[in-house]
Amino acid sequence: MHYSDEEICTQLGESFSEHHGAVSPPVYQTSLFAFDSFEAFTEAQKRERENYVYTRGLNPTTEILEQKLALLERGGKCKCFSSGMGAISSIFLSLLQSGDHVLFVNNIYGPTIQLLDHLKRFYIDHSSVGNSLEEIEKAIKPTTKLIYVESPGTMLMKVVDLQQVAHIAQKHEIITAIDNTWSTPIFQKPLLHGFDLSVHSLTKYIGGHSDVVGGAVIGSEELIDTISKYGFQLNGAVLSPHDASLIIRGLRTLPIRLRQHQQHCLKVIDYLKGKEEITSIHHPSLHSGEEDVINKQMKGFSGLLSFELKDAGFEQVARFINHLSVFKIGVSWGGFESLVNAPVKKGNEKELNKQGLSPGLVRLSIGLEGADLLIQDLEQAFQALSREVEIQ
Ligand SMILES: *Cc1c(COP(=O)(O)O)cnc(C)c1O
DSSP states (O other), X not given: OOOOHHHHHHTTTOOGGGXXXXXXXXXXXXXXXXXXXXXXXXXXXXXXXXXXXXXXXXXXXXXXXXXXXXXXXXXXXEEEESSHHHHHHHHHHHHOOTTOEEEEESSOOHHHHHHHHXXXXXXXXXXXXXXXXXXXXXXXXXXXXXXXXXXXXXXXXXXXXXXXXXXXXXXXXXXXXXXOTTTHHHHOOGGGGTOSEEXXXXXXXXXXXSSOOOEEEEEOHHHHHHHIIIIIIITOOOOOHHHHHHHHHHHHTHHHHHHHHHHHHHHHXXXXXXXXXXXXXXXXXXXXXXXXHHHHHOSOOOSEEEEEETTOXXXXXXXXXXXXXXXXXXXXXXXXXXXXEOSOOTXXXXXXXXXXXXXXXXXXXXXXXXXXXXXXHHHHHHHHHHXXXXXX
């Protein structure tokens, strides 16, 4: 059962004959499915997650997307959600109970930590460590139920040795989950390295067109069934069939889009390397000492990077960002459009330092406009910034 990613993204998981040969599957924009007899209805209801009964359960359009994502990640099953956070929260709400501890590894997406801060009121505890295997093993408690990783992270793009973390977790009978949004399954398949669950914000590269919000969790049939029952059906963060069809469309071009994001991101990085206004650039392609881990688990690099403006705080970062025009100012990333963002806000510099982030940190999502145009945009912003310094 070895399908290429390209085949999965374009054809697999779709039953053309059931849809009159339609090459693009129809959108089953329906909340419920009606039955010929009461017997058939009650029979179907017994296993609502496997039969079309209600869209807060199973929907044929969403099911196509779920089959494709499960195949791409080499997982037994996938469940889609109405947002990445819907998917992430479903993991915690389905698999944890009071008294359990969650270990976060590497820089974790802010709202994920905030959710666990909130779950403290239900006596679910958490702590965080960096990417060192020694630290990870030391931080495990008798109550640790879940190790939750981001690799690469999405601020400093640091990587974690997935195989080793999975190995440590298996020794202690702990479930492992990874937020795989940065790489997508095209560039990284964590389940092949022993992880139990891979979670995505489909809003980023997989959707790719900045017109839909969605999420997914992939893992063994058993784990996904548990998550579907509690985190999906009862929590109710259901992906709409129309949004599922938009994400299926995004998937068609995911491999070729990622190739372009990678190629053009590496060109932008080459340009940034020559700028003396910058102290460091963060992207896994540049991480010396991590090559072995990267070669083992990653097939490529996507287009999210960050760099540090020298001696900068809120004012300088704001001036630099305001001079950009092709890069749009906004949250999110992974779409066709290039974006710029920075974690600094007025007065949070100390807080950032505590998190190990420089106040001069600027994050770029390299879109599909072409590297030359993006480099031009960055160059004129650097020039405007240095003219301002001269005038002062
Ligand atoms: C955006 C993002 C999420 C959350 O996804 P939503 O679709 O916005 O809910 C989770 N993890 C990472 C790394 C993200 O960038």
